[in-house]
Amino acid sequence: MSLFCLLTTSTINPPLNEERLPLREGNGKMANLCFSAPDKFFPVPAVDDMPIDHLATKETVNLYKNLKKLLKKGVMFGHQDDLAYGVGWKYEAGRSDIKDVTGDYPAVYGFELGHLEIDSQINLDSVPFNKMKELIRSAYERGGVITLSWHLNNPLTGKSAWDPAPGTVKSILPGGDKNDKYQVWLNTVAEFVLDLKGSRNEYIPIIFRPFHELNGSWFWWGKNHCTPEELNQLWKFTVSYLRDTKRVHNLLYAFNTDRFATKEEYLERYPGNEWVDVMGFDIYQRATGEQANAQFVSDLNRMLADLVSMATEKKKIPALTEFGFNALPDNTWWTKVFWKGIQSHKISYVLGWRNAGFKANNRTEYYVPYKGEASAADFVKFFNEEKTLFQKEVTKEKIYK
Numbered sequence: 001m002s003l004f005c006l007l008t009t010s011t012i013n014p015p016l017n018e019e020r021l022p023l024r025e026g027n028g029k030m031a032n033l034c035f036s037a038p039d040k041f042f043p044v045p046a047v048d049d050m051p052i053d054h055l056a057t058k059e060t061v062n063l064y065k066n067l068k069k070l071l072k073k074g075v076m077f078g079h080q081d082d083l084a085y086g087v088g089w090k091y092e093a094g095r096s097d098i099k100d101v102t103g104d105y106p107a108v109y110g111f112e113l114g115h116l117e118i119d120s121q122i123n124l125d126s127v128p129f130n131k132m133k134e135l136i137r138s139a140y141e142r143g144g145v146i147t148l149s150w151h152l153n154n155p156l157t158g159k160s161a162w163d164p165a166p167g168t169v170k171s172i173l174p175g176g177d178k179n180d181k182y183q184v185w186l187n188t189v190a191e192f193v194l195d196l197k198g199s200r201n202e203y204i205p206i207i208f209r210p211f212h213e214l215n216g217s218w219f220w221w222g223k224n225h226c227t228p229e230e231l232n233q234l235w236k237f238t239v240s241y242l243r244d245t246k247r248v249h250n251l252l253y254a255f256n257t258d259r260f261a262t263k264e265e266y267l268e269r270y271p272g273n274e275w276v277d278v279m280g281f282d283i284y285q286r287a288t289g290e291q292a293n294a295q296f297v298s299d300l301n302r303m304l305a306d307l308v309s310m311a312t313e314k315k316k317i318p319a320l321t322e323f324g325f326n327a328l329p330d331n332t333w334w335t336k337v338f339w340k341g342i343q344s345h346k347i348s349y350v351l352g353w354r355n356a357g358f359k360a361n362n363r364t365e366y367y368v369p370y371k372g373e374a375s376a377a378d379f380v381k382f383f384n385e386e387k388t389l390f391q392k393e394v395t396k397e398k399i400y401k
């Protein structure tokens, strides 16, 4: 199934046949009305400085505009699973490793939906979805930004996101054997995000970041496992289905690659300006030592310069959608490496990956300091930089108003 869309320049009230429909208070100037139909997608033209969803709720439009406005003020610091657990603790009300170290929360909170699609009560990293919803609501009430990633299982084989079985993407496109199944999976996402509401019953805006690192080949949607056209179709189907069929209007859509060599490589699978709100990439440092540090600073500077130039040209929001140096083997990494790589670029936010801590497999995984960790003092210096923004500074901006 796909979609048939009509464009109109006036505010539209689509049939209200579902109880949990989002509020229709987006600006609605150029609304997209879509019906179930054969398998073509009719893009809704992008409008400068508006989300791609022309029925986006008021709060979602405000978030979009404020993310752009804040580019002038500085870069927001974000952390994956920040409120759920840290190194040596789990689900302690109000706790955060970033807060333990700096006295303030991050400004951006990442959460992960993997395994929601298989009706699990907990995500692939064992975070209960109910708990996640509570934490998202608390982050929103505090004035923070929320972003969701989705390491969804392989819908063809039932194995993990890391199972790159050939033909998976093709199988879930309209006309494919697994398209119905994929729609059911998308229903779980729609239901989840429509259950996120603030105190006035308004939907909580979310930056949704599906199919991340799509120029790598470790996930089933990766570069070696589908053509650019297939990925484009998957992206458009996903956005259309959530936005137009399920009428989810509290999402901004983030497109992101892994490291990239050129702008051409970055854009090879970009679905077009009608389908993307935020443009980003993920980057990790793996090698230690002076030379590796210098290389990382230079890589980060080159990719961020390219990202900002592409996003500016396309009028999108640039962000470093994931980063990290596992277990932080360098005490001054924050000021001597990371800050040097990002400070001259106008990007919206940077999202440090999760502090999983000591894992069952005897490995340690964390990307931001915790209390007493060796790079904590250096992180405080980074925190004190005028242009790094944490929760208190962003709360003042009232980004949803």
Ligand code: BMA
Residues within 6 Å of the ligand: 112, 114, 124, 125, 151, 354, 356, 365
């Ligand atoms: C990876 C690691 C894994 C985790 C996955 C999804 O980078 O952190 O431990 O399961 O992300 O969050």
